[in-house]
Amino acid sequence: MRRVLRVAGLALMTLGAGGAVNQKWLAKVPAADRAAVNPYRGQAEAIAAGQRLFEDHCAACHGKDLLGRHGKPSLRTPVVQGATDGELFWLLKNGYQRHGMPSWSNLPAPERWQIVAYVKSLGQK
Numbered sequence: 063m064r065r066v067l068r069v070a071g072l073a074l075m076t077l078g079a080g081g082a083v084n085q086k087w088l089a090k091v092p093a094a095d096r097a098a099v100n101p102y103r104g105q106a107e108a109i110a111a112g113q114r115l116f117e118d119h120c121a122a123c124h125g126k127d128l129l130g131r132h133g134k135p136s137l138r139t140p141v142v143q144g145a146t147d148g149e150l151f152w153l154l155k156n157g158y159q160r161h162g163m164p165s166w167s168n169l170p171a172p173e174r175w176q177i178v179a180y181v182k183s184l185g186q187k
């Protein structure tokens with residue numbers, strides 16, 4: 063019984079520390095997608111457009127500050143900020159639905175690149 067409680071306690075601690083994020087999606091990204099170049103990288107207008115798109119589509123789960131909410135992960139972690147633009151673009155296209163991250167393949171590709179430019183513009187926190 064004690065051991066069960068301890069295991070449950072550890073599971074709760076892991077959840078408390080920013081949600082039970084799985085991150086196995088990263089290993090699924092094909093090399094060509096990983097290396098794809100963001101046509102909008104660092105462009106102020108595209109970043110501003112990405113912010114508006116993020117607030118419409120992503121903030122409900124990841125927070126307006128991207129720090130995560132209600133057990134959904136922060137996007138300002140070393141893993142997300144250290145991912146290539148191509149990896150993030152791939153995730154937005156494919157989603158990771160089994161783990162609660164929807165696909166955004168219905169958004170046009172330029173909009174997905176703008177969102178990636180915005181996410182990366184913020185850096186780690």
Ligand code: HEC
Nearest residue numbers: 082083084085119120123134135142158161162163164166
């Ligand atoms: C319905 C809630 C929801 C919405 C809306 C949503 N996400 Fe997510 N997202 C998640 C969840 C849950 C995960 C964690 C998946 C996992 O366990 O790896 C996630 C994971 C991610 C990750 C990977 C985080 C990591 O550490 O591996 C990124 C990047 C991401 N989302 C970006 C976005 C962007 C950009 C949008 C808007 C286009 C968005 N998400 C919209 C729920 C959501």
